[in-house]
Amino acid sequence: MSEDWAIKIEHLSKVYKIFDKPMDRVKEALNPFRKRYSRDFYALNDVSLTIKKGETVGIIGKNGAGKSTILKIITGVLTPTSGSVQVNGRIASLLELGAGFNPEMTGVENIYMNGTIMGYSKEEMDERLQDIVDFADIGDFIHQPVKMYSSGMFARLAFAVNASLEPDVLIVDEALSVGDFMFQFKCMQRFKELQKKGVTVLYVTHNTQEVISTCDRAIFFHEGCLQFESSDVEYVVYKYAKCVRDLGEQDEPNESNNDVVLTNADVNENRFGSSEAIIKDIVFDSPNGMLEAGKLVNGKIIIEAKKNIDSIVFGFSVKNKNGDVIWGDNTTRIKGDIKLKEGENVIAFSTAINIVPGEYLLYAGIADISGANRIELDQRWPMKKLKVFSQKNVPEGMVYAPVSFFVE
Structure with missing residues (x-):
């Protein structure tokens, strides 16, 4: 029987060395006594997480919380310092505009290249090509080198390729925040189609309203740590809002106040x-x-x-x-x-x-x-x-x- 998980993350950490001065990097590399001139910055710190097949999971947090880092490790763009990541199935990602594209190749050539990377044959890509071109809807630019594309064209083509190839896992990192209204509408409709087909979706966004309306589960990252996660998406958004507004537990209404019922x-x-x-x-x-x-x-x-x-x-x-x-x-x-x-x-x-x-x-x-x-x-x-x-x-x-x- 196949596993019911799509992504399994165990004790994942990503540590960067921070140097105050460029020369400190040389000093640390050449010091015979291994004296440190750097300090550790944990982009991710001992994160363990399991994503089930078919879930749509929203990942929220302030800038620098570790959201993009964990997605890049899942997709193999970054190597973890420690811990492990397993992906059960074919994965597609929209991490940033232009990622995975060769700027010298045309849009069509990039479509075929991405399909090959995901394991599709030329014949299979021939069958999908027109659907991808129609969805991207960038006109004759599809035959031009992608280095000539605007950010909106990048987003259109990237989403068209990754969504039309119907992966087992789709990872999106803020890439849908560009483009016009009709493009965003088409993306959300395709999102819903993929959800119905059981595709697992990881979605990083600062738009908490989208997380509430589209996700089955939400995960809140803060300073490299998994702060809170739940299928009660709205409660996770509430915890995130408290963090954004720099409110601690002492800011909760005083339960000794008898003038008002504190929770309904x-x-x-x-x-x-x-x-x-x-x-x-x-x-x-x-x-x-x-x-x-x-x-x-x-x-x-x-x-x-x-x-x-x-x-x-x-x-x-x-x-x-x-x-x-x-x-x-x-x-x-x-x-x-x-x-x-x-x-x-x-x-x-x-x-x-x-x-x-x-x-x-x-x-x-x-x-x-x-x-x-x-x-x-x-x-x-x-x-x-x-x-x-x-x-x-x-x-x-x-x-x-x-x-x-x-x-x-």
Whole structure:
């Protein structure tokens, strides 16, 4: 019986020597007593990980966290300092624009070269060539040397080649962030096709929304270490956001505060912030908490502050069951500062509910922007459920915008 894993990583480390001065490299190499003039930098530090067949895994982390390094080791571009990597199946990768292309060869010649590297015969590549050319859609440039290509053309051809050859494992490192809207749309559609066919996908991106909406599992790297991983993708993104905003565990809301329930188990809420001000509730002026699609609704944001705060920003967003952001807004467009006084504060708002009927999750957050650095006060991910209904039949889509038709 075949193994159910696609990638197996055990105790993987990648260490670079850092020298303060160029001459120190020579001194260390020639020193008879092996005196060190360098210090070790761990791009990866003792990482162990197993990726199952058919999983789509998002890898997130700050710049320098080790994301690209681990992908380059998996694909054989880099050699690890210690540890091992096993790949079960044929692998294709989009690590960086132009990687794997010979700049002097034409697009067609590079297609055949990449196919050969992946183990395809010329006859098999002949059958796939037109599909690849059509997907790349770069016109006559397909017959020109790739050194003449723009970054968008590189991305088109690279994705077309690697996705059309249907590998067992596809690795993508930020390569899809270039290109126009239609190219990105085609890529996401092909992504979904590959997922349905059981292709294992490793996807590095800074777009956490894409990770939430497309990935089965998320992995958070920080300073070369595997910090956190889970199939609860949204929770991994929450942990990453705390790191990006330089918030430690001490920034969690104080559990001794009896004025507010810190987590809402009904929606599996994740919550963080300094708790110097907290969102007690967001209430809508609607019967039974039901919001009617297409209607204007009024509401109030109730905030409890422990001290006076000179300027805050409040924002919220609405997500569907797939984790897609349907709509969101914040107070940055308001002229002047929104101040909080110690005690209870109320911010009124009104909005049109132009989303289709269904159940949604409401996310909300406030931050102190009085000083040079933004301080997160209270982030509630998600805060509560929203239910939207309509008295009319609703067409497909996410936006509620009924059309009136007139026959002339």
